[in-house]
Amino acid sequence: MHESTDILFKPAIFDEMHSPEGLVRNQYRDVAAQLFSLPLEALSQKQREAEVLFRRLGITFAVYGEGAGAERLIPFDVIPRIFGASEWALLGRGLKQRVQALNAFLHDIYHAREIIKAGLIPAHQVLGNSLYRPEMRGIDLPNQVYAHIAGIDLVRVAENDFYVLEDNLRTPSGVSYMLENRNTMMRLFPDLFASHAVAPIDHYPQMLLDTLLEAAPPNVDEPVIVVMTPGAYNSAYFEHAFLASQMGVELVEGQDLFVHAGKVYMHTTEGPQQVHVIYRRVDDDFLDPLAFRPDSTLGVPGLMNAYCSGGVVLANGIGTGVADDKSTYPYVPAMIEFYLGEKPILSNVPTWRLGKTEDLKYALAHLPELVVKEVQGSGGYGMLVGPASTPEEIAAYRERILAAPAGFIAQPTLALSTCPTLVEAGIAPRHVDLRPFVLSGKEIRLVPGGLTRVALTEGSLVVNSSQGGGTKDTWVLED
């Protein structure tokens, strides 16, 4: 038996399962009773079964720098993370609001630039950003949607107190793990689902397909949608293939496509077939060797021209990076108020932009307490977690900051919430975050759930899979 009192948690840190008094929260009560009455060995056994399933299904991600074809499993934790219906309702509203404002911002900065004129964001922050694509100026996208698929990283520090850590508007990944985690949990613990009203998420691929269909250029009767992947050795290839097959559309590589007279076609066994919407999982820079990196072999020559002339729709659009860039992040609450006239529901983390003299001064004086990130970094690479770093690491990072201060932001170290997790020593609290996926078409949609990532190392705040983080199934209980 594992009494809840066995589980250690620091009082200041919000525990997803336990109230500060050590009681199990309502939504966890039955799960805790059922899972924790199992011997630890039985749970570990389930964990191993899950691994076998994931390996067998090939739910892996490719690892760079470990030789061609190196594939790794993302560790999967069998203890779910659970939200109550009202908690989720709040989050859902906050997410829709945020994504709506971000899309409005993108439309604005490539058109009238009202927000700059209003003085709410400096012109150089937008126009001087290397992720701003002047080619996109004045181009009208269907439904004015730029980021059709957004992955918003959230952390929780208290009851009903969520912070957005990062907006991902380029090629956010992880949704296949959200879906496969659920499948795996249902195979391993059918009883848990029988006794809980867990809101289903399996309709995500249908929702994604609807979103992409709505994105099609006007006056196309039966839009042809494809998923575009960099190829089988990309770290997220499993997800690309998974989504294409779940939606019943072709999974294409750049070499399968060509541009003719402003339209995009794919090579098929029946000859060329026109493509109307490309859900591309290839970065802007690699999409078109004529427009961007000439050395890219992943792209399609002429694609950018076809896109700008309305011959094809890309999801996500080109030039969305300027809105999810970490130096733009501090302005998102202002965007929400400016475009929607509403108070932001989800909080931003206080952020120091080290390009500003006073912010830099503050950050340099407080490095051991702060998290410092590269403005354009991703995947948890190249960040400094002050409280977890040695004086030598901090000194070395200080040099990097001083060399190019504008390339960094700093934030206070958040007390990320923890969730009970099965680790070698037993069940112990580990820090978690959450990435829900928000879809923008004619309307904004999301399924009740997301990808919960968990830092498996004790005390670690870094949950990225490329840094050894794991994942959990995320439940939203229906009322």
Add this chain to the structure above:
Amino acid sequence: MLSRTADHLFWMARYIERAENTARVLDVTHSTSLLPDDSVGAEAHLWYAPLNISGCAAGYTAKYGAAESAAVTRFIALDPDNPASIYTSLMLARENARAVRGAITGEMWESINATWLELNRMSPALSGNRLTPFFDWVKERSHLFRGVTLGTILKDDALNFIRLGTFLERADNTARILDVKYHILLPSVKDVGGAADYYQWGALLRSVSAFEAYRKIYRDVISPQRVAELLVLRADMPRSLHACLNEVDSTLEIINGSTGREARRCAGEIHAALHFNLIENIFANGLHEYLTDFLGRTDSLGKEIRSAYLARRDEFVAPSPVRQMAQVQ
């Protein structure tokens, strides 16, 4: 369907079928080798056959020298350096499947992926007395994959290209098995009807799962001419050339598109020749000559299929708006 997808499906199927046939060849060679034969060079003579069938004799000789059972078996079954080994075939089958995971069913991928994982687990421990179970396992995995495919995949072009790959490869492999065995067996003509002859032709029939069929159809001593008839001309024999070309021909008829005219003509020609030929005619001109010609023709057919459907052509062939307008007016 995407040309690249069709290409991967076609080759995925070919490699699975090839692995199965290679296991069949090794299995029959292995059981033939159990028969006492004291003549000089008998072992080398026998073990060259599978190397010849899979076209990897030169690679083997460079690495090992004389043909000898353990080395040949290891080379053909498990050597990753041998492009024709079972190991390489299963690896390439999986690589092709992986490239088109979206186009095959989850069960198909699980089956092919599990085969590959299991192969890697068991291959280090593989030695002499484990061989027959290993060959059986390869055949079983191939049967399973075929069953999973037929039981789960939509009957559309994906299945059509899988079938094309399967039956083209099988036709090629059966022709090779028959050709090389024919040559091995010829020297022993002196005891036609003897125990050894019976055993060897029996082993050949078993290698293509045709022993029971032979018994049922001919109810008589096993003769080379009848074995050849069974494996070349009998349309009801699942691994015969005729049966394979029936499938190739009818599959090509189903596949849409105007680009495959030459491939269809080519397949129709080979098919018609099998349909109307007599084994006496084939033997009059020499079985070996016939099979060599057949292999050349199926190779050309493979090339036609590739250029019609699988290769990506850069020229744009959709009707231009001008021509469409001209037609309307």
